[in-house]
Amino acid sequence: MLVMIFFVYYFPFKQIFGISPPNALYSSIIAMSITQAAYTADIVHSAFLNVSRRTIMGAKALGLTERTILYYIKLPDIIRQILPAEIAFFIGIIRLSSLASVIGASEIVFVARTSITQNFRSLEAWIIVALIYIIMVLPITYFARKFENSKWIKRKW
Amino acid sequence: MVEKTTILRCENLHKSFGDKNVLSDLNLTLHEGEIIALIGESGIGKTTILKCLNLLEYPDKGSLFYYDQIYFTDSKPIFEPYELRRKIGFVFQDFNLFPNLNCLTNITLGLIKILNKSKTEAKDIAYDIAKKLNIEDVLLRYPESLSGGQAQRLCIARALVLKPKILLLDEITSALDPKTTRNVIDAIKEIKHINSNQSVILVTHLLKFATDFADQIGMISDGRIIEQLPAKVFEKECKEAKSKEFLKYYS
Numbered sequence: 001m002l003v004m005i006f007f008v009y010y011f012p013f014k015q016i017f018g019i020s021p022p023n024a025l026y027s028s029i030i031a032m033s034i035t036q037a038a039y040t041a042d043i044v045h046s047a048f049l050n051v052s053r054r055t056i057m058g059a060k061a062l063g064l065t066e067r068t069i070l071y072y073i074k075l076p077d078i079i080r081q082i083l084p085a086e087i088a089f090f091i092g093i094i095r096l097s098s099l100a101s102v103i104g105a106s107e108i109v110f111v112a113r114t115s116i117t118q119n120f121r122s123l124e125a126w127i128i129v130a131l132i133y134i135i136m137v138l139p140i141t142y143f144a145r146k147f148e149n150s151k152w153i154k155r156k157w
Numbered sequence: 158m159v160e161k162t163t164i165l166r167c168e169n170l171h172k173s174f175g176d177k178n179v180l181s182d183l184n185l186t187l188h189e190g191e192i193i194a195l196i197g198e199s200g201i202g203k204t205t206i207l208k209c210l211n212l213l214e215y216p217d218k219g220s221l222f223y224y225d226q227i228y229f230t231d232s233k234p235i236f237e238p239y240e241l242r243r244k245i246g247f248v249f250q251d252f253n254l255f256p257n258l259n260c261l262t263n264i265t266l267g268l269i270k271i272l273n274k275s276k277t278e279a280k281d282i283a284y285d286i287a288k289k290l291n292i293e294d295v296l297l298r299y300p301e302s303l304s305g306g307q308a309q310r311l312c313i314a315r316a317l318v319l320k321p322k323i324l325l326l327d328e329i330t331s332a333l334d335p336k337t338t339r340n341v342i343d344a345i346k347e348i349k350h351i352n353s354n355q356s357v358i359l360v361t362h363l364l365k366f367a368t369d370f371a372d373q374i375g376m377i378s379d380g381r382i383i384e385q386l387p388a389k390v391f392e393k394e395c396k397e398a399k400s401k402e403f404l405k406y407y408s
Contacts, residue, residue, distance in 0.1 A: 052256075054249075054251065054253045055253055055254075055255060055256065057213055057249075057253055058249060058252075058253025058254060058255065058312075059255065060213060060238075060239070060242065061211055061213060061242055061246075061247035061249070061253075061316075062242065062243075062246075062247075062266075062267045062271070062315065062316070062319065063239045063240070063241075063242035063243030063244075063267070063271055063319070064239065064266070064267065064270055064271065065239055065270075066239075068266075068270045072255070072258070072266060072270075073255055073257070076257045077256075077257060080257070
């Protein structure tokens with residue numbers, strides 16, 4: 001992640017594409033998007049391979065079209081599989097966004113550090129940072145759990 | 158006697174998995190309302206035959222006909238396979254139910270998506286068939302909570318509601334104990350009452366069931382049907398050495 005941020009930030013955009021390089025904020029956003037996309041692709045891919053071939057065969061034998069099978073049979077199974085990993089990773093990205101401070105993007109940690117250097121109240125600053133992170137993460141976990149238990153996804157016994 | 162219409166015909170079917178030849182030169186004709194039982198040793202390609210007929214596996218060579226219409230030749234289907242699969246129901250040995258849907262939806266999904274029924278209509282039809290197969294009290298549960306017999310009857314119901322012209326039954330009783338087998342066989346016999354003109358191809362290890370239920374028995378060996386006789390006389394009149402040897406294990 002850190003490497004990715006440096007890579008995007010110091011990438012010679014001007015020399016290769018003739019466009020001006022993105023500033024620190026955009027560099028971090030681009031870097032995080034690329035990382036998240038790559039990991040997500042892998043998670044989804046493995047979930048796709050993991051859908052029971054027998055269940056699909058059962059659906060095919062009925063004469064359902066590929067689209068129906070995808071929506072009613074494959075997708076619920078895939079989402080059920082990827083959700084925990086994906087949520088954990090998503091929350092990880094939020095935490096890792098603090099890395100963007102190394103290239104001077106003005107995100108929370110960067111702002112906290114600056115304010116500490118001005119008034120030396122580090123405990124208060126870091127508590128506020130922690131609170132902001134918690135506030136960002138809590139709704140995600142809440143909705144993820146709700147979604148996981150939704151009728152469409154849930155497998156009941 | 159009136160000549161019955163041929164509903165399904167396969168000609169010179171070949172199928173191999175890697176080096177292993179599973180089907181070689183298989184010919185099979187199914188008439189309207191006829192029930193053919195295929196018997197033979199395990200691993201000899203009986204399931205593969207059914208899968209090929211339903212295009213769940215594509216044969217390597219050979220042609221398949223539905224009525225007089227060719228639907229598979231030169232290793233590719235003529236039209237979309239799902240069009241055909243709607244006319245040919247398939248009941249699996251290991252059920253292959255949809256684990257994320259409850260039993261009712263397992264049945265109604267096909268009705269709604271394939272026959273374009275409304276939800277209430279589909280529900281009525283599902284309850285109707287569930288009553289006949291004696292599984293109406295489990296409809297709101299999920300497939301994982303069902304016993305083997307219930308799951309198999311659900312699978313039969315799921316295939317039957319779509320009113321397929323042909324029903325393929327793949328060793329439907331081999332995962333079940335004798336009592337449950339009895340129940341499932343009763344359910345299968347119910348098919349005859351639901352639609353007396355139902356054509357069925359079934360693969361089974363139960364010779365008695367085959368003789369009682371089927372019109373014809375085909376003995377599979379070396380990837381083709383080596384002998385096909387009316388079910389009632391199969392035991393007495395079979396001539397091939399392999400059939401006799403196979404029957405010996407039942408006596």
